Amino acid sequence: MTEAAATARREDEARRSARPRRRLSAWLAQERVFRWIPFILVEGTFVLVIIVPFILTIYISFLRWRANRPFEQATLSGFRNYEQVLTDAGFWAALGRTFYFAGAAVILELVIGFVLAMLVHRVVRFRRIYITVFLIPMMVVPVVAGYNFSMIYLDSGPLNQLLAPFVEPFGINPRIRWLSDPIAAQWAIILADVWQWTSLTFLIFLSGFSALPPQLINAARVMGASRRQIFFWVELPLLKPAIVIAVVIRSMEALKLFDPVVLLTFGGPGTSTQTIAYYLWEQVWQFNKFSFGAAASILLLIIFSVLIFTGIWALTRQSAASERARIQ
């Protein structure tokens, strides 16, 4: 046999006996498994547990259904429920109140968190301890935090005790029932939220401060800038990403305010501390107005979606800008 023929024969044999072909496709098949099965599992769960209920809710929102009648007998009633929600004073009041609470709480949290982060960033000793302590409120179960504050706001609670020396000279009974006054009750809730979530803004700002490049600040010092100038012209602009993140995240969460309301005031006195979440809960669980609740849920979802997308847009624009800055 000639050389060429022998070589050709060997190559042919090699190709025929190549069972590796199966192995390669096994790996590829595995890759297909790894790619799609988790995706389908997770998406499937979302669809089953979130999407389907929502479709059901949309259907219910078009029904005229009271809780005392069985579901099967409910009749379609068009947009009536939506009208009811949109004209309901309680709904709008609760919504407005929610924005008010969220706004006040978030502003306080931003300011206090910022100051705390600035201070902690500059101290040398005990820094770890401060950080650990300041993070604790975030980890307290919100319900428990609500309960704690209800204890503190008691007419025979420590808050009144601390304030007693300041109010007694005016002839006021120091045993003030804070939660019986609408304005005080509102601020009680706002302050409870501030107590708990300042930790988060603190954390975000601390990261922001830690990320400040010392070179830039040194360069400014060499060029003779004063502390105040450095703060406003160099540090604050560099902290903008942190501020945006803190604002967006905290605002979104603050609008969901529910736990402290239930634990502290039950929405009272009257309806003065009802947030939108509480209001909705009451409508469905106390008054059993299911269709109303369904329509309100959908409306709320739309409102919140707009807010969420605004938030995401702000966040992505911010992260894109800081990416560009970092590359330079």
Added chain:
Amino acid sequence: MTDDAITPSSPPPTRRRRSRAPVVRHALLIGWAAIVMFPIFWMLQTSFKDSGEWVSWPPHWLPHNPTLKNYAQIFTFDVTGVAREATEQPFNIWGSLVDSLVICTVASLIALAMGTFLAYAISRFNVGGGKFRHMVLLIRMIPPIVVAIPLLMYYAILIPYATDSLFGARISLFDTRTGVSLLYLTITLPFVIWMMLSFIDEVPYTLEHAARVMGAGRLYTLRKVVLPLVASGMVVTFLFVFILNWAEFLLALTLTHPNVSTLPVLLNKFQSASEGRLYGPQAAIGTVITIPVVVLGVLIQKHLVKGFSFGMVRR
């Protein structure tokens, strides 16, 4: 004069402030630390107070007659099960403890498994396209109340209706541990994916390449190379998600009554008691609910700090 050009117009501020500033800073920080710790301290000490001291005026900052009675009360075994009735004062913490533990553990574990799996797929194969990573967190942003009502209808109405027509048996997910676990699992999945994604991204893909060139199959590589490197990340993620589930209130409140009640729901039942509030046992329950979580949180705090830096920290 040439000297004017050299000397600064105002004296350098640092030299003067150096003696005063740290004291002021520490004072402020200690002040806030006191504000932070006070409610927790108050709850702790109330839990050791006898009933006579609960609403005394002026309030006692430390119990004059410390007692363990409150803890004994909540930890008694109530064989008759009467404690679960909505109208009665529930003394017994065991039922809720079990409910909370089971729900949180099961939901967190399953979420961890599914989420890690998907995070791996996203990291290595870019499943779902570029935007998917960020879209995943979207779900989390929806306020729970918006989900609560649909889910109530779903669990209490649609599912029994569906299973009735399909299997002839009305199975309701309302007021069941399964129902709550399923929901918790779904809403914490985004977090698991987000966190595990960052951990898996840190494992260089070349490690898997190297293993593959040396003849290792994919499962072997995952087992021996990838998983050991993300193990600590998995622990942190599990704890984070567990804490989230443990603290969850609104959804548990709306979807369970009266058979299942998680610990936060139990605490609330005390709150709405009409006659004489039992502050002592309530404080004890609050302590049981929260102290383990705080301890866990302190343990994983390093990762929390890292996680919330949102890429601001320069690598």
Added chain:
Amino acid sequence: MAQIVLRNLLKKFGGFTAVQGINLEIRDGEFLIMVGPSGCGKTTTLNMISGLVLPTSGQILIGDRDVTDEEPGERGLGMVFQDLALFPHMSVFDNIAFGLRVKSRPAAEIDSRVRAAAQAMHILPLLDKRPGQCSGGEAQRVALARTIVTKPSVYLMDEPLSSLDAKLRIDMRTELKHLHDELSGTFVYVTHDQAEAMTMADRIVVMNGGRIEQLGGPLDIYRRPATRFVAGFFGMPTMNFIDGEIVANGKAPEFHGPSVAAELSADLDRSLAGRRVVLGVRSEHVAAVASDTAGAMSGAVSVVEPLGDATLVFFDYGGEGRMVAKVDPDLAFAPGDDIHFRLDTGNCHLFDAESGVRLN
């Protein structure tokens, strides 16, 4: 010990063609280096040889086997990655032993083979340490030990030295060359550093834009670059390039550029007259001469860089950019001086102005 053959190897990523149907025969036991700028396709080619990337079309043969469809693990390869890819959670011993453990070798055999490989790479004392505890050079040797322990026939290396500092890199070059001689395996090495390619390779493959520009030994590539790209890629400082055209002038054609003229070799193809070309000449072939020498051209010195054994003189010659001459270190030039220079016509390279292809 295996020869590698690449036939019409093509790789596309979506619309982008990374490797444009190349053909290459790598000889058994040689040290072949693929070199080129980033994006030229060298790493993609290496990944196709290893099996980590599937070619769009074409064939890869290792030994006599067509391995195009085979798993990387089946091809009998050893590979060293740019970031070394050492498993950080395993000890050095376990890292080296990984390939053997995958094949379920008996423990005693694993132990002896790992130790032998560690011995060969001088890292025996490191066996219980983690890769994180090793220095750059030590980690490099661990990665090498991991490849040699499985006794592969082919060694693939993807820029393994790029993470080392300069001095260590030069030491490792010698070690790698030595390793190659000892193991007598086929080394396929990828780098973007032309100095590495020159010092270590038996043959060099120069790649650019997914194509092979030239294949040959280091000195061939240096002395007779096949294209303008190859000429500019090798040699420090970079070759001087002068635009101009070929003018027929009686006996011998001449090159005419801006303020520069050079006589060309008489046996140059006459049909090239009138062609627009680029003249390439290395700095060591630009001689500084006295102003009255025949055929001397002049320029103005702009930067002087003494190297010790020679001096680099950068000067403006009237055309675009600067030229650089490598001159005797004793000649004193200062910025602003006049310099008179001549080109060594025997060592001039002519490239077509458009295609870059070598003309002489």
